[in-house]
Amino acid sequence: MAAAAANALKDAWPVVLALALLAAAIAAWRTAQAAGGRRRDAERLAVLRITLAEFDGMDDRQFEYALRDLLVRDGWPARRVGGGGDQVADVIGDHPQRGRIVVQAKHTRVGGKVGSSVMYAVKGTAGPAHGANHAVVITNGTITRDAMAWGDRHGVHWVDREKLRRWAEGGTALHELLGLSGRSGGRGLFKRAA
Template structure:
């Protein structure tokens, strides 16, 4: 059986009407008193509430201002970024990759570091609205270290198919073997050795100027060859 619905009935007789009026008046008086108490409490507490709201607002404004200033500072730092060969030599692999990313950003390539396990021969990827996508393989070596042809083969094999690159570059603070440079030139894998790195990072020459990547090379020979 379903539950019986509770139904209110109208008061019957003078006694019930009077009782209903008394209850209604009591509820009304209680509501008025509660409202008055709330108003009094608000009068007492409003200075504290105002102070709390002001503190929260000031904190939020300070954090926003600090974030904006931090972005401005980063932009100014990157715009004039210079890194010496001695500083590169003192870096570890991860620091080297981050430094190359910052240099790309300085040159107008929004870039990100992607190096790590399974990076498919790409440590930094940058995208330029006019010059396309560049994939950088970073090879940090000890002073006098040389990068061989096997690195060029790996970059050639993944830059186009895996990363949809328009340009593939291998960058080292050391040098390349003659075979690596010859193979890279023949197969459109660009290379930046110690001398080019100095011109790029220390002297301030933009990478696309250093490597001859004009805006018209949006679909580069590397892309076509891949």
């Protein structure tokens, strides 16, 4: 039996060698692709860093576009929708695994505060009007304690000045910063009205 196996291997060695070379080429290609993807991600992150001073110098519209660009950097295909009749959504992003995110941008003067009324409005429209899985209020200012507590209780995430710095300057992805998981139940925390 051993002799028969040796004879079969002797006759099949070109096929075995070709399969081994093919497997090695595929492994090398996958390694190169992964390294290239990591390099591209690092280059993209290195290019898109926005400082708090730059945010402070923006107008409302520029702030919304900057937030959109940061979402895109983090893998959320996003678009700016802010303006008249936006139903409390300035940026909307759709992620294949994490679902839809609706962002309400609040650009303030340095030292400006965002209160609870913004959280109420976002909670009321994120799902019914936009089908959101995640709703976020983002400001270059601060958020009142009451607004933070209300948002935490009712599933409205918030990004204040310090979190904005970690996201925009530090390169931490928004979904990591806020602990956003995948879609839950298909539509997440917010339900679209029928």
